[in-house]
Amino acid sequence: MLSSHIFRNMFGDDEMRDIFSDKSLVQRYLEVEVALARAEANAGIVPPQAAVAIESASRQLSVDLERLQRETENVGYPILGIVHQLAEAAGDAGGFVHWGATTQDIMDTATVLQIRRALELLNQKLMVIRASMVRLAARHRDTPMAGRTHLQQALPITFGYKVAVWLSMIDRHLTRLTDLRRRVLVGSFSGAAGTLASLGDKGLEVQAALCEELGLAQPTITWHVARDGVAETIAVLGLITASLAKVATDVMLMMSTEFGEVSEPFVQGRGASSTMPQKRNPISCELILATSKAVRQHVGLILDAMVQDFERATGPWHLEWIAVPESFILTAAACSHMIFMLGGLSVDAKRMRENLSLTSGLIVAEAVMMAAAPKLGRQRAHDIVYVACREARERASRLQDVLLATPEIVEALGGAEAVERHCDPVNYLGLSGKMVDRVLSLNPGAQSPSG
Template sequence: MGSTVFDSVLFRNMFGTAEMRAVFDDDALIARYLEAEVALAKAQARLGIVPAAAADAIAVAASSLKLDSEKLRRETEIVGYPILPLVHQLSEAAGEAGRYVHWGATTQDIMDTATVLQIRAALRIISRDLAELSAILAMLARKYRSTPMAGRTHLQQALPITFGYKVAIWLSSIERHIERVGQALPRVLVGEFSGAAGTLASVGEKGLEIQKLFCEELGLRQPSITWHVARDGIAEAVTLLGLITGSLGKIATDVMLMSATELGEVSEPFVSGRGASSTMPQKRNPISSELMLAAAKSVRQHVAAMLDGMIHDFERATGPWHLEWISLPESFLLTASSLANAKFMLSGLHLHEERMQENLHLTHGLIVAEAVMMAAAPKLGRQRAHDRVYEACRQSLDDGGDLVAILCAMPDVVEALGGPAAVHSRCDPMNYVGLAPQMVDRVLSRPARN
């Protein structure tokens, strides 16, 4: 049994996905180390620094390496890093060519590059899931473009909105994250080959050429200078995940609050037994939303750790680097889980439109007090219109009467609005959703959506 939620048989699929675990598991990590070592040998062979036959032999040895995992684990604990023990095994497997393995490199060159290769694979998953989630949200926004509901500020009913408008706000943040991922790739997907102190002294004058070809072999950008202790690219990747899970946490919070018995406006998809209570048979807890919110809170902590980990000492750090080993994979696992839960929950979200209508009328018309005030202001003046409608609202709150009936008993307000029928029209919440539907259309018509 695992000791954390990430490797627990019970919890791992609630706090990660099998696909994302496969990017960051030990086998994948070692494969990335070997990929970097092979790329280095090939790059150096292209420049005649190591024999081409040696580079070929190293590639063959890496692809067929029968790793002694227990020895690697034991030696990694002694050394503190896995590269030296891995290089020993790869060199031995490569035979005579083994003397050219890891030529001029330092441990962090290989580990950093492997990390970037993992990030590239992980961001492909994140990008795909964001695109799929965007499509789901677009469908919901379009379908419920004009479906009225109560808008709330400070947890109080404020003004009418539409559910499509709410969803379009969610969608707009997801689309910005899609843009952010694309914008971040050139800064994040950068290889690292710089040698012990980052100066490439170990390989002489051809160092920058080796570095260029090394990055080409892996499909990564060449750095302008060593980034052993300039960790902003790695930190940006995790910070981006913090932004993504933060937006998903906002969606989850809205859904959870709207799912509350007292509101009852939406429900997560029904799956027999999901969200059930051990003692209360009636319960149907919003489990997907709860997991999305937990992910947001957890990734936020990792963002803080990564920002702290940017503060390295001199040319090679004494500790901050190790924070990445913890925070990077966990952040990607949590983000993958949150996106998976969001896609499941939103693709099958149940909307209770009748309950939305009931809630719109819960305040006996007070939710449209602004509509009445603004309509009466041209005749009465803004301040007098505000004061008269305020009086009507206080009376409704004190006596429980409907705002429309109270306003109809105010001759100056009736006259300002143009008669009793106009008062009734102004007090209909469905007539005061503003430009919410048009705003939905603006989000859905963005070039990225066409």
């Protein structure tokens, strides 16, 4: 599905897919090999002219992907095939390619370079989502609607409050992406068993220089089998997509005929049925839900990949080759669908107000109870309003009318006008507006993970 000509843009986007394409991956491998040669030349381990020749060869090299495929399938890893082609292109300097390195050093560092670019792209997408949520929350700060718990109308809220709750999750994810960089954007160069034995006493010097060349942090110790950084990255993608799925679930339910409170942007034919002309299905929501479920499966896979044997694993590492690119591509798809949906979300404030009346006033039962409690006591007020609610249901009457016929409540609230005031849902929005203002005053996403 990720590379299908038909479905590819439903389950990914070209920019993220390009980061994890074969062409880009090979370039990252070559980038690491060249940086290693330069670092070793500066440390006096390989001749400076060899590093220059290797770099020149990498720029001119057109990697034979068919040959690389054959060698990768035979060896089990792609780096030896890359080394063969780069060494041949470098001529006499070819003998200094990959000096003192092991396959996993190159592959892990290349993966980190991919992750760095992917996190930058993801940050950009989340900032666009954030901007849409900010606009919606501000515009609908005071737009009343029914708040629902356990799929039942509970208390009045505002649509802006709902969106601000969504926004708070995005803000935390932006902070997570910034924090994640310190732990994940770390180079890998440690040699066969991770001890840098092949470079003698200059191993750590070369390691530091290599990481500096690539703009990565130097590891405190080898992480060939300590995979928590990669696992954390995919776990964060799981958190992000799960939050997007929560938003999609809300929108999808609010789009249902019975609610009719919001709708995805109108595009001719989008969400159409092949048999029912009236249908306008929540396609963006459905795709967000699907991609997020797939990412969550990869979170489990990446946690499985953490369980590695001794100093180099016999298989779990390969699970990352699946989980990392697919998780980022799927996450990018979820973000793109969310950007489209929020960018043109249609909000029906009139329908929201009408839905507040569906229960004939039962949604304000707590408002009446709390208003009467100072005089009657909370439990007595609760019991009286509970009976009134039951009577309103049985008679199909407005709660307000039943309460007006209950002298104890009328007296406790201070008269009929007070009963009417407390029965208006708009007068029981709590601190929805102030909470929206507080969320809008924050901007943890201001610092981009690109620096």
